[in-house]
Amino acid sequence: MVKFLFQITAELENLTDLQPQDGCDDPNFSYLFKLKCERCGEVSQRETCVSLNETVPLPVGKGTANLIQKCKFCERDGMIMMHPGRGKPLTQETSEARQFAPLMMFECRGYEPVDYVFGGGWKAKSLSGTNFENIDLSAGEFVEYDEKGEYPVMISNLQAAFVVSS
Template identity: 70%
Template sequence: MVNYMLMISAELENLTNLQPQGGCDDPNFSYLFKVKCGRCGELSQRETCVVLNDTVPLPVGKGSTHLIQKCKFCGREGTVTMVVGRGKPLTHETSESGKYSPLMLFDCRGYEPVDFVFTGGWKVESLEGTKFEDVDLSSGEFAEYDEKGECPVMISNVRATFDVVK
């Protein structure tokens, strides 16, 4: 078992607190990424979708997981389980420093997550307090105007990485 922390970063102009619509532990947010088989190294052809609300029972023993998938190349089965309570929104300060913010922890057995895909369903707020909801980051950027703060707001250069966590 290896734990992978999804870390996100972006350039936030006049914005802060970038996170999924329902917060970092949003039960309905779809995490899309490819998985790499731990045995043969085969990379999945399509993105895998994992949602906190969608669980399946483990084939052996008690408990549940969020994904059970078989490698199409070697046939090995692996699981991905989401671990809540470790994510934080990407703040303006973290963005300014060029650092990454932890979003979600994945307990992976037999697979390694790679290539996170940004989609819709994000929220962010301006430094003046205006909230922007259901932000779509699939194009890699977001631009709007904050009427209250009388300034342009923008998200650009979105990036993600998976870090191994002990």
């Protein structure tokens, strides 16, 4: 099995700590991405949804996975298991350094995650301490005004990457 560390970066203006709504290990947060079959190389046409709170029993042996899916082209089974505990919010310092923040580890067999799709369910904090919750990033950006700090806040230039990890 190959492990992929899912990472994000963005330009944060007057914001810090961008992460899923209930933290990096939020069991209800849905990760949406396309899957590439390791056998035939076909990329799924629709996004696959994976979350920590959804598990299915392994077809052989004991244990569970967060996703078991059959490739529509070569009919090979693939699975994904999520491993929480490695995630960190994207801070303003990390953003300014143009670095990525790790969010989740995916252990994959038969599939490779590609093309992450940003959606709703994010949160961030302004530099004045105002919390912005249930942020929807599906438009590729977030723009708001911080009344307490009296300045605009913005998330833009979102990027995601799956990096092979050990």
